[in-house]
Amino acid sequence: MDLAYRLKWRRKQLGLTQAQLAEQSSTTQQLIQQLETRKVLTTGKLLQFAEALGVRPQWLESGEAPMTESITPDEREMLEAYRTMNKEEQDAYRLLLRSRRKERIIVIEQPPIPAANLVEDQRRTA
Secondary structure, X not given: OOHHHHHHHHHHHOOOOHHHHHHHOXXXXXXXXXXXXXXXXXXXXXXXXXXXXXXXHHHHHHOOXXXXXXXXXXXXXXXXXXXXXXXXXXXXXXXXXXXXXXXXHHHHHOOOOOHHHHHHXXXXXX
16 A cells, blocks of 8 residues: 555545545645556655544554544534635634633642641631
8 A cells, every 4th residue: 555545545534535635735636636546655744634634644654554543522522614715714713622721721830729728718708
C-alpha cells in the first residue's frame, strides 16, 4: 500500500470527490489525480491532504500506524461540526475555545483557600 492507494482509499472512505478534496486541501484536482494514478509519487502538500482527510501525515506518506489520532465520539462530533462552518465561524469558535482554555488556566493557578478561612466564612454567614 503506497501514498496513491492510501490517498484514494481515504478520500473514497470519506465520500469525497477529487475536486472536493482539492478544495479542502487548497490544491488542484489535477494533482490529486496524478498522485492517485502514480504519475506523481510525492508532494509538498502532504500536510494539507492529511488535515483534509483527517489522518496523520506519517500514515498518509508511509503507512506508519496509527492512521488517525484516537479521539472520543464527542471530539469527533465537534470536529465534524467545525468542518461544516465557514471561515468566520471557525475563527470565532477558535477564539472562544482559546478564551475558555485561558479561563481554566487562571482558575487552576489561583491559590487554594485555606480550610480554616472557609470555616470562619461559614460562621459569619450563618
